[in-house]
Amino acid sequence: MVSSSPFLAPYSISLPFTSYSTPPVPLPAFVLLSLVAIPILAILSAVVFLLGGSLKRIIFLHVIPLDEYRNIPRPRYTGSLWSFPIFGHLSQIRKAPPAEAHLAYAEETGSWVYCYRTMFYHPRLWIGDVKGLLYILSQQQAYDYPKPGDSRKFLDELLGKGILSAEGDIHRRQRRVVAPAFSVSSVRSFTPSFFKHSLHLVRVIEELIDRTEGPAEKSFLGGQSDYASKVSRKGEPVFDVGFWLGKCTLDIIGENGFGYDFKSLESKDSGDGDDLGSTLNALFSSTSGLKVTDILRIFLQTRPGMGWIRKLPSKRADNRRNMYLAMERAAQKIISAKREEIKKEMAALGEKGLSKSAFDEDIDGGKAKDLLHLTMRANMASDLRANEKLDDDELLGQMTSFMLAGHETTSTQTQWALYCLSTHPEVVSKMRAEIESVFGDQEEISYDEVQNMQYLDCVTKEMHRCYAPVTSTARMCLKDDVIPLGKSYALRDGSGTFDSVRVFKNQDLIIPLQVVNFSEPVWGPTAREFDPSRWLPENLPASARDSGLPMHILTFLSGPRSCVGQRFAIVEFKVLLACLVRNFDFERVEGWNIEPKQEIVLRGVVTGQEKVGMQMPLRVKKARART
Numbered sequence: 001m002v003s004s005s006p007f008l009a010p011y012s013i014s015l016p017f018t019s020y021s022t023p024p025v026p027l028p029a030f031v032l033l034s035l036v037a038i039p040i041l042a043i044l045s046a047v048v049f050l051l052g053g054s055l056k057r058i059i060f061l062h063v064i065p066l067d068e069y070r071n072i073p074r075p076r077y078t079g080s081l082w083s084f085p086i087f088g089h090l091s092q093i094r095k096a097p098p099a100e101a102h103l104a105y106a107e108e109t110g111s112w113v114y115c116y117r118t119m120f121y122h123p124r125l126w127i128g129d130v131k132g133l134l135y136i137l138s139q140q141q142a143y144d145y146p147k148p149g150d151s152r153k154f155l156d157e158l159l160g161k162g163i164l165s166a167e168g169d170i171h172r173r174q175r176r177v178v179a180p181a182f183s184v185s186s187v188r189s190f191t192p193s194f195f196k197h198s199l200h201l202v203r204v205i206e207e208l209i210d211r212t213e214g215p216a217e218k219s220f221l222g223g224q225s226d227y228a229s230k231v232s233r234k235g236e237p238v239f240d241v242g243f244w245l246g247k248c249t250l251d252i253i254g255e256n257g258f259g260y261d262f263k264s265l266e267s268k269d270s271g272d273g274d275d276l277g278s279t280l281n282a283l284f285s286s287t288s289g290l291k292v293t294d295i296l297r298i299f300l301q302t303r304p305g306m307g308w309i310r311k312l313p314s315k316r317a318d319n320r321r322n323m324y325l326a327m328e329r330a331a332q333k334i335i336s337a338k339r340e341e342i343k344k345e346m347a348a349l350g351e352k353g354l355s356k357s358a359f360d361e362d363i364d365g366g367k368a369k370d371l372l373h374l375t376m377r378a379n380m381a382s383d384l385r386a387n388e389k390l391d392d393d394e395l396l397g398q399m400t401s402f403m404l405a406g407h408e409t410t411s412t413q414t415q416w417a418l419y420c421l422s423t424h425p426e427v428v429s430k431m432r433a434e435i436e437s438v439f440g441d442q443e444e445i446s447y448d449e450v451q452n453m454q455y456l457d458c459v460t461k462e463m464h465r466c467y468a469p470v471t472s473t474a475r476m477c478l479k480d481d482v483i484p485l486g487k488s489y490a491l492r493d494g495s496g497t498f499d500s501v502r503v504f505k506n507q508d509l510i511i512p513l514q515v516v517n518f519s520e521p522v523w524g525p526t527a528r529e530f531d532p533s534r535w536l537p538e539n540l541p542a543s544a545r546d547s548g549l550p551m552h553i554l555t556f557l558s559g560p561r562s563c564v565g566q567r568f569a570i571v572e573f574k575v576l577l578a579c580l581v582r583n584f585d586f587e588r589v590e591g592w593n594i595e596p597k598q599e600i601v602l603r604g605v606v607t608g609q610e611k612v613g614m615q616m617p618l619r620v621k622k623a624r625a626r627t
């Protein structure tokens with residue numbers, strides 16, 4: 001049975017949506033016309049200006065050799081010549097499955113570093129060389145390679161002042177306060193909640209299976225398209241497993257992130273739980289399916305002197321802003337209630353309770369609550385200097401950051417794992433044998449037992465290696481620099497080879513997480529194959545062990561900007577996967593091709609069913625009779 005924890009109750013609130021009604025005032029036609037024409041003219045002149053820049057870059061690269069990267073390997077372009085000056089290689093890269101275009105470029109250029117072209121022929125350096133990447137991401141260098149201005153603006157608008165968009169000293173300060181909340185002891189204390197929600201998901205899926213009498217013309221289950229209902233069979237429905245996993249991970253991050261019960265799995269067939277859950281999901285969904293005009297707008301508004309573009313009317317931006325404001329009001333209530341709760345706790349502990357050491361002792365004693373509670377307590381410690389503390393806007397930013405970073409990522413990782421296991425019955429059998437031997441007749445086990453399951457650990461690492469939810473991330477250079485490389489590359493003019501690459505202030509870099517996970521220098525010739533047994537200590541290649549990559553992969557990045565929630569994510573994923581594999585078989589529908597697409601995270605789309613949007617439809621059957 002799913003029981004709700006009593007400490008969740010005080011935060012069950014409704015969003016204070018307000019509606020104002022004002023009498024309509026008719027506007028003269030010329031005002032209406034200028035409202036439309038001025039922004040269009042402004043954008044057109046900006047585009048003409050940028051095309052001029054594009055032309056200059058083309059001339060500097062191909063006619064007068066002045067381009068800084070003219071001698072660096074560059075991939076060929078085989079698409080339409082008309083779109084190349086505007087979108088560069090991006091149209092080719094976005095058309096191919098994530099990572100594939102770059103793997104092909106690396107092969108074509110024979111180099112783990114090359115320069116390709118993005119919007120308006122801007123150069124972007126691609127670095128797949130592990131030594132080079134570890135240099136950029138290192139403690140010493142990471143703050144000289146922040147996220148590019150357009151990514152930061154986008155994250156700022158979406159999440160407020162949280163750790164995901166913070167840079168430099170602000171990030172250092174935020175990370176110091178936030179990181180202790182993700183300690184081993186807190187994740188250990190979250191493990192029963194991971195089980196609670198995973199088992200809730202198991203019950204919900206069982207019910208969906210029981211409700212399926214056979215094929216139907218129209219969808220009859222939540223997260224099911226009409227295509228899926230038509231191919232469902234009695235006791236074997238086809239539905240989007242991502243829809244249900246998303247609900248489950250939302251409930252998990254709600255409870256463990258900030259002590260909030262979204263009741264997302266409870267709202268069975270539609271919606272995302274209560275108002276706050278729906279608003280957050282709508283806010284984050286607004287980031288997917290960006291149109292070219294949206295990308296252009298984000299790109300333009302970060303160019304020097306073009307900040308005014310942010311103020312132009314945009315339905316998507318207005319909706320996002322309204323959702324953010326609604327969420328902000330709800331989040332403020334959570335923060336205020338928590339502050340009162342923590343003050344009481346601290347007062348009860350007396351003098352000892354006000355210091356950081358008392359806080360650390362408390363976490364070690366396994367009394368952890370949720371991430372926000374822990375962050376706020378760390379923030380209220382008496383020995384934290386005033387200039388090190390987070391203000392309310394920053395606390396709110398952490399909430400949205402935990403939500404965005406911690407919800408879709410694990411849900412996506414789990415969907416791809418089920419997709420992959422559907423064609424690897426031998427792996428499923430081994431997993432079940434281990435699960436049965438460890439779980440016995442129990443529904444859930446402890447954190448230590450989960451962490452000691454060797455085969456589950458191998459499968460988890462291999463899933464993280466083969467299906468990184470964040471396939472790449474971007475950085476920019478704050479100053480000119482020389483990045484050392486592990487493998488040299490030949491200069492294009494044939495004048496020699498180099499084992500370092502010069503980068504220039506304000507230029508962009510791309511860090512290809514998935515490509516590095518598939519790197520042959522690290523994993524050898526079987527790098528592209530799915531094989532959990534490669535992680536057994538006796539099989540792990542020395543090249544992976546000596547790579548210097550954290551856990552030998554780049555899925556969670558590395559260094560001070562690596563995923564702070566990595567431990568949380570790994571244990572959550574293991575628990576979810578063990579519960580689902582134990583109870584269900586997942587199969588692909590014959591003839592349906594699920595293509596991976598890079599949104600903020602890796603999503604799936606079925607060829608020919610694009611109008612359904614992102615989905616991961618699988619046929620689900622009960623795997624064992626429940627006692």
Ligand code: HEM
Pocket residue numbers: 163164175253401402405406407409410413468469470473474555556557560561562563564565566568569573
């Ligand atoms: C499979 C699951 C996950 C994956 C693959 C993943 C991956 C990543 C990656 C690649 C980054 C760096 C992004 C960049 O700088 O461009 C990141 C950052 C972050 N992640 Fe995760 N993540 C996962 C789950 C989680 C969870 C469950 C949480 C929280 C509960 C979380 C919280 C964060 C935060 C707060 C950051 C920003 C860290 C900083 O900039 O200091 N992540 N994650």
